[in-house]
Amino acid sequence: MKKGTILIVDDEKLLRWSLQQNFLKEGYEVVSAEKGMQGIEAFKAERPDVVLLDIHLPDISGLNVLEGIKEVDPDAIVLMVTAYGDVETAVKAIKLGAYDFIEKPFNMEKLNITINKAMETISLRKEISQLKGKLSEQYGFDSIIGRSPEMMKVFEMIRKVAQSDASTVLIQGESGTGKDLVARVIHYQSSRAPMPFMEINCTAVPESLIESELFGFEKGAFTDAKTQKKGLFELADGGSIFLDEIGDMKLNTQAKLLKVLESKTFKRIGGVKDINVDVRIIAATNKNLQEEVKKGNFREDLFFRLKVIPIHLPPLREREGDITLLANYFITEYNREFRKNVKGLSKDAERLFKEYPWPGNVRELKNVIERVMILENTEYIRPEHLPAELTSREVIHEMNMVDFEIKIPPGGVDIEEVEKKLIESALTMTKGNQTRAAKLLNLSRDALRYRMQKFGLFEK
Numbered sequence: 304m305k306k307g308t309i310l311i312v313d314d315e316k317l318l319r320w321s322l323q324q325n326f327l328k329e330g331y332e333v334v335s336a337e338k339g340m341q342g343i344e345a346f347k348a349e350r351p352d353v354v355l356l357d358i359h360l361p362d363i364s365g366l367n368v369l370e371g372i373k374e375v376d377p378d379a380i381v382l383m384v385t386a387y388g389d390v391e392t393a394v395k396a397i398k399l400g401a402y403d404f405i406e407k408p409f410n411m412e413k414l415n416i417t418i419n420k421a422m423e424t425i426s427l428r429k430e431i432s433q434l435k436g437k438l439s440e441q442y443g444f445d446s447i448i449g450r451s452p453e454m455m456k457v458f459e460m461i462r463k464v465a466q467s468d469a470s471t472v473l474i475q476g477e478s479g480t481g482k483d484l485v486a487r488v489i490h491y492q493s494s495r496a497p498m499p500f501m502e503i504n505c506t507a508v509p510e511s512l513i514e515s516e517l518f519g520f521e522k523g524a525f526t527d528a529k530t531q532k533k534g535l536f537e538l539a540d541g542g543s544i545f546l547d548e549i550g551d552m553k554l555n556t557q558a559k560l561l562k563v564l565e566s567k568t569f570k571r572i573g574g575v576k577d578i579n580v581d582v583r584i585i586a587a588t589n590k591n592l593q594e595e596v597k598k599g600n601f602r603e604d605l606f607f608r609l610k611v612i613p614i615h616l617p618p619l620r621e622r623e624g625d626i627t628l629l630a631n632y633f634i635t636e637y638n639r640e641f642r643k644n645v646k647g648l649s650k651d652a653e654r655l656f657k658e659y660p661w662p663g664n665v666r667e668l669k670n671v672i673e674r675v676m677i678l679e680n681t682e683y684i685r686p687e688h689l690p691a692e693l694t695s696r697e698v699i700h701e702m703n704m705v706d707f708e709i710k711i712p713p714g715g716v717d718i719e720e721v722e723k724k725l726i727e728s729a730l731t732m733t734k735g736n737q738t739r740a741a742k743l744l745n746l747s748r749d750a751l752r753y754r755m756q757k758f759g760l761f762e763k
């Protein structure tokens with residue numbers, strides 16, 4: 304198996320022969336050219352892995368050949384061959400995109416080491432390219448599971464945002480709704496996908512460290528700053544930075560983040576130079592930022608800068624049609640991982656899944672499925688396999704229905720007030736899920752919404 308192909312472009316016949324014999328012995332395939340134009344044509348025809356190019360050629364300069372090769376393939380690896388002491392020309396070649404330069408006369412051992420390093424670079428580039436391809440596939444639009452009307456609106460918004468040049472995106476939703484997944488999909492389905500995706504959890508990093516994590520620091524900026532460090536904004540240049548739980552970011556850091564949003568520049572801690580960055584900021588929170596602004600915990604100007612494109616992820620309890628879909632998806636995933644053959648949920652288990660309010664949202668549902676798949680060997684997941692919080696609600700609900708009784712006081716009651724209280728109780732029990740609240744009251748969803756409007760419950 305050949306190690307790769309090397310193109311030699313040099314007008315010295317004996318040198319070409321000597322290099323060819325060396326590279327053939329090392330396991331490479333070799334192509335050679337005597338003149339510059341021949342070298343460009345050979346590159347186009349053979350697409351070698353590495354080019355060994357002499358700067359001084361009989362027809363055109365090696366620098367012109369380098370430019371011609373780079374026009375064909377900007378990522379081509381070209382090693383320039385220079386006479387001893389010709390440093391100025393070598394520097395020009397590096398600026399034009401040469402990988403390295405080698406001085407004549409050759410030390411074959413050093414030359415072979417340089418070629419091997421170049422081949423390792425090519426291998427790493429291929430691995431990175433494959434990894435980026437896998438990430439784009441892993442975080443495709445279809446990686447977000449859901450068919451409910453609520454999620455269809457979210458999908459449409461994500462597609463528009465990913466394909467836009469929007470510099471800020473704000474994802475809001477309860478814990479466990481998949482905000483981090485949406486952030487990755489936006490990045491990996493955008494034109495920024497080849498560039499870095501950096502993330503930080505604003506809750507997990509102490510206030511004293513978050514500024515240095517975001518903006519970096521210069522050597523000597525503080526006691527432990529023994530070397531310069533680039534921050535996440537600098538590392539994410541050209542790509543995206545994901546600020547998870549931004550609602551927990553302290554006001555002092557919020558002010559510095561606002562400056563980056565407005566000017567697209569920042570300084571490292573201890574630095575005096577402004578650093579320009581082109582970064583898409585994707586922020587996420589499970590808090591109501593508007594309320595946090597009123598409380599004085601979040602800057603109003605930063606809130607307005609972030610919410611240019613807001614995406615709201617609905618809680619799982621409002622995505623009733625997606626609950627079974629998600630359960631079956633995770634069962635399939637864990638069947639593959641744990642080498643099991645669970646066919647799905649039993650009818651009783653499916654009913655419990657639909658009735659449960661899922662306070663932990665998709666993350667909680669995933670954890671429930673994983674737990675059952677690890678602990679049980681069963682064809683179908685049944686109620687007895689589920690944790691107590693899912694099954695106890697059914698028992699409580701049945702007991703409440705048996706003991707249900709309305710006592711009328713001697714002074715009488717306002718029937719409309721009773722109706723209002725019943726609707727409020729049903730909404731409280733279902734944590735605001737109107738579809739399930741309507742079921743509890745044996746009403747259609749439209750009938751429930753009519754009564755909610757009538758009693759002013761939408762405002763609450």
